[in-house]
Each structure stands twice: as C-alpha cells, then as structure tokens.
Amino acid sequence: MIHVSGLEKFFQGKRVLHGLNVDIPRGSALGIIGGSGSGKTTLMRCINGLSRFEQGRVRCGDIDLLPTLSEKDYKKRLQSLRRQVGMVFQHLYLFPHKTALQNVIEAPLYVANISRDQAIAEGERWLERFGIAHTAHRRPDALSGGEQQRVAIIRALMMKPKILFLDEPTSALDPKRSSDVREIFNEFVRQGSTLVLVTHSIRFLRGLADQILYMESGEVVESGAAEQVLDAPKDPRTRAFLEYA
Numbered sequence: 001m002i003h004v005s006g007l008e009k010f011f012q013g014k015r016v017l018h019g020l021n022v023d024i025p026r027g028s029a030l031g032i033i034g035g036s037g038s039g040k041t042t043l044m045r046c047i048n049g050l051s052r053f054e055q056g057r058v059r060c061g062d063i064d065l066l067p068t069l070s071e072k073d074y075k076k077r078l079q080s081l082r083r084q085v086g087m088v089f090q091h092l093y094l095f096p097h098k099t100a101l102q103n104v105i106e107a108p109l110y111v112a113n114i115s116r117d118q119a120i121a122e123g124e125r126w127l128e129r130f131g132i133a134h135t136a137h138r139r140p141d142a143l144s145g146g147e148q149q150r151v152a153i154i155r156a157l158m159m160k161p162k163i164l165f166l167d168e169p170t171s172a173l174d175p176k177r178s179s180d181v182r183e184i185f186n187e188f189v190r191q192g193s194t195l196v197l198v199t200h201s202i203r204f205l206r207g208l209a210d211q212i213l214y215m216e217s218g219e220v221v222e223s224g225a226a227e228q229v230l231d232a233p234k235d236p237r238t239r240a241f242l243e244y245a
Helices: 040-047 071-082 100-110 116-129 145-157 175-190 226-231 236-243
Strands: 002-011 014-024 029-034 055-060 063-065 085-088 163-167 194-198 211-216 219-225
Touching: 002 040, 014 040, 014 055, 014 219, 029 040, 029 175, 040 055, 040 163, 040 194, 063 071, 085 145, 100 116, 100 145, 116 145, 145 163, 145 175, 175 194, 211 226, 211 236, 219 226, 219 236
Parallel strands: 029 194, 029 211, 085 163, 163 194
Antiparallel strands: 002 014, 002 055, 055 063, 211 219
C-alpha cells in the first residue's frame, strides 16, 4: 500500500507539486500520465525517497517519509525502503564495464547475499524470458536500446521488490516486445506486488494499469479506474491530452 497525502515539492523556490493525494493499493498497477514537465517523475521520486519534499507525508510499504525527519533518520528509513522497492530509471544506469548477466546479478550477490550459482541461474532465466539470453556476455555498449532497457528491468526484478517503480519502461521497445513485458508486469502484480509506472504509451497501459492518474502543472487533474480515465475522461484537460496520446 502506498499512501500520499498533502505532498508539496519546491524546486529553486518554485512549487512543482501542489498538495497531492494518492492511494495505491497493494497488488495493483498505477499508470501516471501527463505532458512533459507535468510532475510525473518528480512525484515518483518523492514516493520512492529519491527526492525529499517540503510538505505532506508518504507511506510506502511500511516506511513513513516526512519532511521533518533529520538527514540521519531519513537515510535510515531510505535504507529500509530500498530493501522493499525497485526502480527502473529512464536513464538506465547500467554498469558499462560489466556484461548484461553481471549487471543483473550484482545486487542479489552483494545486497541480498544469495549464492553466485543461484544468482547466475536466476539471471539466465530472466534473460531467456525477456528474449535476450544471447546478450548475457555482452557489455551495454554492444546492446541495442531495447536490450539495455530489458536488462535494467531484469536487474530490478532480480531483487524481488514488493513495489516496482518504472519511468518510461518501454520507450525503446517495439510493440511485440512491449506486449511481452506487459505480461511479465501483469504476473508481477498478480503475485501481490505493486507497480507504479510513468509512461507516454497509453497502449502499454491498457490491460496493465488498474488506475490512471493524469497530471498537469504539478497537480492531479483526474484519477480513477483505468478504463474510465482512458475511455471516458471527465475533465476536458484529460480528454485534450488523450486526443494526442
């Protein structure tokens, strides 16, 4: 369960998130949509602790994040949060000197402390499932954009997160690969985990997201069940956005 209440974020004295309230039930998928600069990624970064905020409260899993926490207490809670959540960034941040397989087993080996044999076996299974087994011993600079993106997703899934945050997870994937990845994410949610994704791909959200949140200028314009928001939006700003999506 993720609960966000009264969230406000300022950047260089300018308010970029305006008192947001968001609830994301456990075992569900939330799609966050909106134009560039609408605050989508900033909201995600506040929820998962990557950006501190000035007002409000975030409860992510069983961790409370508050603006009144000292730097020491905030970092302590963030360490606990990292053991429960995964994140796939729009900029993938793969280790350039490591192969695809080495990238995906790094955290399980040194953070989760699983055996090397188990990590390699799980990594190879995921690479096979994502259709990129042939990339196991290639470094990122020898991979296509879509292959790199799938390696980054696998790296997050290898840690078995309870909550997974994704920022434009299919921007480099063709429709067939996007459909395959969507099914894997659906399975992730069916197992009781929670998915939060920022995307411009409305097609990708269909059949995956339970809820949609449409943002504009740091505010939530409309939120609700995915079918309702995508097919019968109530707010004219949402309708205008979806006409071009």
